[in-house]
Amino acid sequence: MARVIRIQVDYDQCVGSRICTAIAPKVFGLNDDGQACVLDVDRDTLEVIRMAAEGCPVAAINVQEVDEENEGMRT
């Protein structure tokens, strides 16, 4: 079964440190409020995305790998 990556940014926590955008610039960008946003989950490896999430000074990024089928059911 295919696996997909799901990324959630907690906007109560995100402080706009820009560490994720420096570590994984293809995946993370900044929104108009200067907080992190997801550009495209498929543009880098899970390893790099995890590194960006772990580098977040306030742990505002949650990364999960889920089954595509379940993901489909959820939406």
Place this chain on the structure above:
Amino acid sequence: MDQSVKNMPEDMLAPEALVNPECYFGKLREDDPIHWNEQRKMWIVTRYEDVIWICRQPHLFSSDKLGFNVKELPEGKRDLYRERYSAIYSAYPHWLSAVDNPLHDHIRLVVNQVWTPTQVEKRRPRVRQFINELLDEAEKKTEVDFIRDFAMPLPMKVILDFLDLPHEDWKEIKKSSDKWLFYHFGGGADPERWQAGVEGIKGLMGYVEPHVRERKTRPQGDYISALLKAEWKGDRLTAQEVTVHCANLLFAGHESTMNLLANGVYLLLSHRDQWDRLCNDPSLSQTTVEEVLRLEGAIKSMLRYALDDVEIKGKKIKKGELVLLVGTAANRDPAKFTNPLATDIGRRPNSHLGFGQGIHICLGAPLARLEVQETYLALTQRFPNMRLATDTFEWHPILRGRALKALPVTLR
């Protein structure tokens, strides 16, 4: 000025504003949230949304402290200062909180490889041990100055332990650190401050430097060795950069934590219901720390200067002008916080600005949170009857920090 502002103190460092900064900044937040202060020649920004917006625009608002201090020097004196105070000129470009990008990211992204929440968390048992040792000593006295006897030594021991450096010299380091503080939070053109800055930075770096050199030759399993080896996309830190960074940690690792620890005890003991609440329910310790950071954090305000002309809500900030971002006022903004003046140690959510915001968000935040949380847990469990031993408190007359001169308490 607007009618409703007439009762506010004349200056932000007036005695009543030092005791209660809200009586000055709260008025501004209501009546003129982006305010030009002619006397101090700076903008004062007090609303939450404006403070975070500016913090998140590092390309428009600079943190370059040396650049700002040099700008205050008369043109004819700049070469002389560069020569006379060269120690400051060589250290500042590597001082994380005082540089802009790309220098900032170069340091932060490498440091980020080794300064991780997991590494910090590993220190918890050691921090508990230090706390209990200091409390065992303090307990022997009838009256304790919580700052002198606890809040000053604890963060010093913790940061030295984190860096695997010997603890015995902490009083010497504290002296250097205080000199650096005098320059770092003041500066201007005052030669006395620049001289103190040189002595301070030389003292801090001179202490760290031999240890960095030793670990460069013989790497160990410690933070400094890891940092010397750390790499981000082929980028590493030089021995000089590591030395300045460790000096920065020694300074920032204790000064603000000391004040945070003390301010929180002051806040909780002067809101007895909240102190008792924590005594009865230690599971509130994490949210307690956040509420202390919101209401009585160690940093009242942050300074930036505009790199370009910027217009915010009809106010025209000109290139080069100073902007004071008042976190303590933003943290009481009713547009962001429900019942903002109430102390509620269970408050959630609590997106305060106690550690700043944006690229300069406090690096040491996880360590500070750990120290403060463990301290309040230990105090409420060991000394539930702890009391303030005075009802008059003196605050240091400083713009950016929130710091008590002493905090007399009785433990039992």
